[in-house]
Amino acid sequence: MSGRAERSAGRWASRAVQLSFLIALLVLWYGLTTWGHVSPILLPNPLAVLHELIQVITTGEFVGDLLTTLSELAAAFTISMVLGTIIGYLISRSPYLIEVFEPLLAGIYSIPIILFLPLYSLLFGLGEPSKIALGATISFFPIVLNTIAGFGHVDRIFIISARSMGASNYQLFRRVLVPAALPIILTGLRMGFTLALLAILGSEVLASLAGLGHRIAELDEKMDRAHMFAYITFAVVIAAFLNTVVSWLEAKGKR
Amino acid sequence: MTGEVAIRVSGVSHQFGEKGDARFVRALLDTSLEIARGELLCLIGPSGCGKSTLLSIIGGLMEPTAGAVEVGHQQVRGPLPREIAYVFQENALFPWSTVIENVKLGMLFQGVPRPEQEKRARHSLAAVGLADFADHYPGQLSGGMRQRAALARALSLETGILLMDEPFGALDEQTRMVLGEDLSVLLSRTEKTIVFVTHSLGEAVFLADRVAVFSARPGTIKEIIEIEEPHPRRPEFITSEKFTSIRNKLYALLHDEIRKAVSESARIDRTETGRGGSP
Numbered sequence: 001m002s003g004r005a006e007r008s009a010g011r012w013a014s015r016a017v018q019l020s021f022l023i024a025l026l027v028l029w030y031g032l033t034t035w036g037h038v039s040p041i042l043l044p045n046p047l048a049v050l051h052e053l054i055q056v057i058t059t060g061e062f063v064g065d066l067l068t069t070l071s072e073l074a075a076a077f078t079i080s081m082v083l084g085t086i087i088g089y090l091i092s093r094s095p096y097l098i099e100v101f102e103p104l105l106a107g108i109y110s111i112p113i114i115l116f117l118p119l120y121s122l123l124f125g126l127g128e129p130s131k132i133a134l135g136a137t138i139s140f141f142p143i144v145l146n147t148i149a150g151f152g153h154v155d156r157i158f159i160i161s162a163r164s165m166g167a168s169n170y171q172l173f174r175r176v177l178v179p180a181a182l183p184i185i186l187t188g189l190r191m192g193f194t195l196a197l198l199a200i201l202g203s204e205v206l207a208s209l210a211g212l213g214h215r216i217a218e219l220d221e222k223m224d225r226a227h228m229f230a231y232i233t234f235a236v237v238i239a240a241f242l243n244t245v246v247s248w249l250e251a252k253g254k255r
Numbered sequence: 256m257t258g259e260v261a262i263r264v265s266g267v268s269h270q271f272g273e274k275g276d277a278r279f280v281r282a283l284l285d286t287s288l289e290i291a292r293g294e295l296l297c298l299i300g301p302s303g304c305g306k307s308t309l310l311s312i313i314g315g316l317m318e319p320t321a322g323a324v325e326v327g328h329q330q331v332r333g334p335l336p337r338e339i340a341y342v343f344q345e346n347a348l349f350p351w352s353t354v355i356e357n358v359k360l361g362m363l364f365q366g367v368p369r370p371e372q373e374k375r376a377r378h379s380l381a382a383v384g385l386a387d388f389a390d391h392y393p394g395q396l397s398g399g400m401r402q403r404a405a406l407a408r409a410l411s412l413e414t415g416i417l418l419m420d421e422p423f424g425a426l427d428e429q430t431r432m433v434l435g436e437d438l439s440v441l442l443s444r445t446e447k448t449i450v451f452v453t454h455s456l457g458e459a460v461f462l463a464d465r466v467a468v469f470s471a472r473p474g475t476i477k478e479i480i481e482i483e484e485p486h487p488r489r490p491e492f493i494t495s496e497k498f499t500s501i502r503n504k505l506y507a508l509l510h511d512e513i514r515k516a517v518s519e520s521a522r523i524d525r526t527e528t529g530r531g532g533s534p
Contacts, residue, residue, distance in 0.1 A: 160316060161347035165364040165412065166336025175360060179351040 044226035052230035068211040072128050076135030076196045084140050088147025098152050109141035117203050127209050131200045138199040139192035146188025150181030183254045190250045261448040262290040267322035269308050282308045284473035295449040297459040300469025301516035306452045307420055314339050314418050336365045340409035344421040346401050348393040354404045355389035361408045379411040399430040419451045435461055443486035460501050461488055468508045471516040
């Protein structure tokens with residue numbers, strides 16, 4: 001009991017340090033822009049940003065861009081999840097295929113695929129399809145690699161023991177292989193989701209017609225600095241929220 | 256030996272790899288054996304003598320290079336989940352399921368109807384003394400309790416034959432002793448045919464009706480020793496004159512084989528280092 005109380009006290013203490021760090025950053029930001037000689041064109045005052053953020057939220061002007069970004073994310077992640085788990089499972093069925101494809105996929109995974117954005121824009125245009133394609137490509141790799149690792153390294157004794165009790169192929173898959181591989185696959189899905197979100201926001205900033213990233217780039221060109229920071233804040237909060245939800249789902253799935 | 260034959264092993268040999276292969280190993284050589292219904296037979300022998308291989312062949316988990324195994328009146332060609340249940344040395348419980356889910360899963364694989372599963376699972380968990388741990392996960396149990404749970408899973412399958420591959424091999428001496436005593440009580444009630452692989456002389460003498468002593472590799476049965484002592488065996492049996500004399504006899508039989516096995520593996524080590532070492 002006391003151990004648990006101590007641990008929880010320790011957790012609150014580190015939460016407090018994290019919070020103080022964020023507050024200190026905000027104070028520094030406020031101090032620099034109020035009393036320092038930082039141009040508001042470079043860095044706007046946090047209160048001005050807050051004012052803009054309230055405007056953005058109350059007028060609902062964000063809705064269109066948010067929906068664009070989220071629908072791109074949903075489409076990209078669905079594609080990479082379906083293809084990544086199916087292809088990963090098929091590769092994991094043969095030691096030969098694992099030997100051939102695992103290093104190959106891991107090699108491609110280490111390339112910064114965002115560099116191919118110009119190619120994607122050429123192939124799929126400046127609109128949503130190029131963001132979906134890029135997000136799906138980037139998030140495919142951690143998902144397929146973790147699926148191979150998950151299904152490919154199930155402890156043999158589990159399989160032998162299930163077979164000895166008469167498990168059919170389907171029962172072996174559903175009751176042994178999937179639960180054994182699930183924790184590793186879920187980690188891959190979480191990593192893939194985070195990468196897809198990064199890739200989509202990033203490519204929207206670089207070249208796009210709509211979406212949160214597009215709005216931020218547009219406001220940057222207009223030098224509407226406080227408004228731009230309000231959108232950055234908004235995007236950060238949305239990203240943090242989505243990542244928290246996905247991490248929670250991952251932990252729940254692993255239980 | 257009297258009574259009906261439950262398992263008949265005839266002329267079984269097994270080798271891993273092909274002759275001339277670097278990994279070629281002749282594990283079992285022309286082994287024949289008859290195991291009576293309701294008997295507990297221990298297989299004992301030096302490491303690598305093929306006793307676990309023989310168990311896998313009896314269970315249909317491995318196909319022998321030569322010879323055949325019959326269970327009942329059919330030749331074994333694959334796992335026989337309705338006739339044979341297994342307890343493995345390693346922890347073969349599924350860590351993502353609770354103890355009772357693990358027991359029920361075995362019955363699901365075997366094809367037991369669902370309403371029956373719950374009843375049998377509770378019953379077999381109670382028999383091994385784990386009734387209060389049904390909803391724990393294997394990771395929350397000690398090594399001894401995990402092997403009790405694995406035993407409960409095997410018992411719930413209600414097979415005539417139970418194959419146990421060093422089930423207490425990874426446990427400490429004291430836990431082993433208690434589990435051995437409990438097993439003797441439990442199994443004397445179930446009338447199962449049991450083949451039990453072990454490294455422990457004491458365990459073999461305490462549990463078995465007969466002990467089959469294997470020779471060093473390529474393994475074959477060197478001698479079979481009968482132990483006439485009613486089940487369940489009492490702890491006092493361990494300190495009796497009879498126990499000690501049978502144990503000594505086994506030790507004498509095994510000693511030469513273990514020496515042979517050790518010098519064999521030392522020779523292999525030397526030739527391997529010789530090949531890879533300095534010229």
